[in-house]
Amino acid sequence: MGNPKQKWTSEEEEALRAGVAKHGTGKWKDIQRDPEFNPFLFTRSNIDLKDKWRNMSVASGQGGPREKSRTPKPKAANPDALAPAAQLATAQPLTAAAPVARDAAAIPTVDDSSKGDAKNTLMSNAMIFEAFSTLKEQNGLDTNTIANFIEQRHEVPQNFRRILSTRLRRLVQQDKLEKVQNCFKIKSDASSGTKTFTDSQLGKLQNAGYVKYNDPVEEAAVAAAFKVADAENRSFVAAEAIKEAERISKLAEDTDSMLQFAKEIFEKCSQGEVVPIA
DNA sequence: CTTAGGG
DNA sequence: CCCTAAG
Secondary structure (H helix, E strand, C coil): CCCCCCCCCHHHHHHHHHHHHHHCCCCHHHHHHCCCCHHHHCCCCHHHHHHHHHHHHHHHCCCCCCCHHHCCCCCCCCCCCCCCCCCCCCCCCCCCCCCCCCCCCCCCCCCCCCCCCCCCCCCCHHHHHHHHHHHCCCCCEEHHHHHHHHHHHCCCCCCHHHHHHHHHHHHHHCCCEEEECCEEEECCCCCCCCCHHHHHHHHHHHHHCCCCCCCHHHHHHHHHHHHHHHHHCCHHHHHHHHHHHHHHHHHCCCCCHHHHHHHHHHHHHHHCCCCCCC
16 A cells, blocks of 8 residues: 655754754664654654655755745745744744644544545554553553554554554654563653653744643643643653643633644644644 | 665 | 665
8 A cells, every 4th residue: 555655844854954963874763862853753763764864865966956846835924823922942944834723623533434535544653642542551552452442443444454563663663662572551761851842842833823822721731731741752642631631621611722732732743744634 | 673775 | 665684
């Protein structure tokens, strides 16, 4: 099956270039692990970095840069930047990464039979972590359980199981998951520090206008969510963050922008990419 | 497991 | 992106 292929964002490319400058070519693992770049490249593997660098090198060496439509938004200002809360110190070309889905965008949590299309198959880490955060199995989950869980809530391709295995393997290699016996458990990686997420991504998200709380309740919810996220700064915590946010949000009878915000984070954090709203 | 190169 | 060969 053809792979969806996750397009590299400007942030990722920049992080990669900076990483090569700092560690040198060939030190892909170091770059990927570096706390400075990890928040942008945590979804990419060292091999991915290598491949991307190869592509970037050949691309720049060409006389005719076929940029074409691959120049998404050089100066696309987000229409609804309601709260220019914080400005990015580093003049990032961040630019509205993705339009926030204002409508009732269904998070890939509940089922969605509406999508008759098979192209929406987002076999991403998000689903995997969703399983962990939902099942709350302290003993870990075996491949079959995870596969079963995902199959129940999402439509999966035929080669799903194989992809899942690959995914799990990679996550273990990246220290995101821990394999004990036949089960996988979320790994608490303390070596990576505890600042990555809030530092970079939150800043960007705020700047992008994703964060726009005006109510103290919302602010509290977001704070709580990030408290969790800050604890581990890994993909899976986003799921936890959502749950926390959801809980507080429910108590406050407010479930609009806050939740939407959490969903966006979940997407970004877990997938590491922006899903353009077609 | 990490790199490098070909597919 | 995936796979395979080397280190």
